[in-house]
Amino acid sequence: MNLVNKQYLLASRPTGEPSVDNFRLVETPIPALVDGQVLVRNHYLSLDPYMRGRMNEGRSYAEPQPLNQVMVGGTVGEVVDSRSPQFQVGDQVVGMGGWQQYLLVDANQRGVLQKVDSSQIPLSAYLGAVGMPGVTAWYGLLKVIAPQAGETVVVSAASGAVGSVVGQLARLRGxxxxxxxxxxxxxxxxxxxxxxxxxxxxxxxxxxQSLAAALQAACPNGIDGDFENVGGTILDAVMLNCNAFARIAVCGMISGYNGEPIPMRAPQLILVNRMKIEGFIVSEHLPLWPEALKELGTLVASGQLKYRESVAQGIESAPAAFLGLLKGRNFGKQLVRLI
Structure with a gap:
């Protein structure tokens, strides 16, 4: 097929805020497929805050992104060549295709690609509301916060791909x-x-104190659950308004992604209010994904679950779109359209 694949590699690790100079665009010829391999043309690339943490070399819940290798990232696309009986040309699939136009994989690797149906759910939604962000929202809300009807739930980064789903699921539960x-x-x-x-x-x-006062006005009965994406000042203000036995699901700490210190101003409130604060990584709970995706897919297909996308055009736009995501310039799920 004589195809050339455009790929973004991590060229260097950032010190403080990342820049476009931390990435390098390369063009790589795509070899002929051998038995068992599948070639996917990626249609959309997902950009997510977790990528910032993996650019660092320090200890974290996942291995650092290796230098001079394709940046990690979720993708959806279409099979354009196959030497595997498991996948046919034209199959639509979701996987971790990375920051590149094409993905060449051994289809015998379990879970490397999953077939999806875009007849009722848009293909891009499998990277958002019916993908990892949606399952993250579902798990953190239902399995960590476990809200009851009538309780008050606060969601930081509420307009984002995760936060917007958390709020809608909580509303559906009263x-x-x-x-x-x-x-x-x-x-x-x-x-x-x-x-x-x-x-x-x-x-x-x-x-x-100002944010805490605004939260007090908006939450007259206090806060029972908090889905935390930001940390820092926002978490401090939430904790000042928490009820006894409040539950906080820690999904992200955006306020400290560039190495900023994020001290907790009143940790004694954890004891005073007998609070539960639990961090979670959704990839560690794969057995629950089918249950989550079934509910999320049904809600999206029926129009009950709303979502919004910010779409950058072309692989070349990925670094700038990612840096904008880290500064909150996106609205909803940040994607890059690769076709």
Missing amino acids: CRVVGIAGGTEKCRAVVEDYGFDACIDYRQHPEP
Whole structure:
């Protein structure tokens, strides 16, 4: 086929904020397939905050992204060549295809590709509401926070791919849901499009006490559950309003991704309020994915679960789109369209 694959490699590890100079675009010829291999043309690449952590060399829950190798990332696409009986040309698949136009894999590796059906669910949604972000929201809310009808749940980064799903799932279970997001437009969408009861613009409350006061007004019965994506000042303000036996699902700590210190101002509240604070990594709970995806897929197909996408065009746009994601410039799920 004489195809050439454009790929982004991690060229260097960032010190502080990453830049486009940390990435390198290369062109690699695609070899002829051998028995058992499948070639996928990636249609969409998912950009996610976890990628920032993997760019570092330090200890974390996952191995660091190796230098001079294709950046890790989820993809959806179409099989364009196959030497495997498990996949036919034209099959639509989701996998960890990375920052590249094509993915050449051994289809005998278990779980490396999963077939998906885009007849009722858009293909891109398998990287968002019906993919890893959606399952992250589902697991953190249902298995860590475990909300009861009538309780109040707060969601930071509420307009994002994960936070927006958390709030909608909590509302479906009879909770009062309060979001925290950056900017008037995002807060409006959180309430009007995603159905949250209220949303607080953290940009208007740079100090914990100010944000805590805004949360107190929006959560008159206190906070029973918090889905935490940010940490830092936001988590401090939430903790000041938590009820006894509150549960906090720690999904991310965006405020410290570039090495900033994120001290907890009042850790004594964990004891005073007998709080549960639990971090989780959704890839460690694969047995629950089918249950989560069944509910999420049904809700998206029926129009009950809303989602929004920010789509950058072309593989060349990936680094700038990723840096924008880290600064909150995206609205909803950040994708790169590769076709």
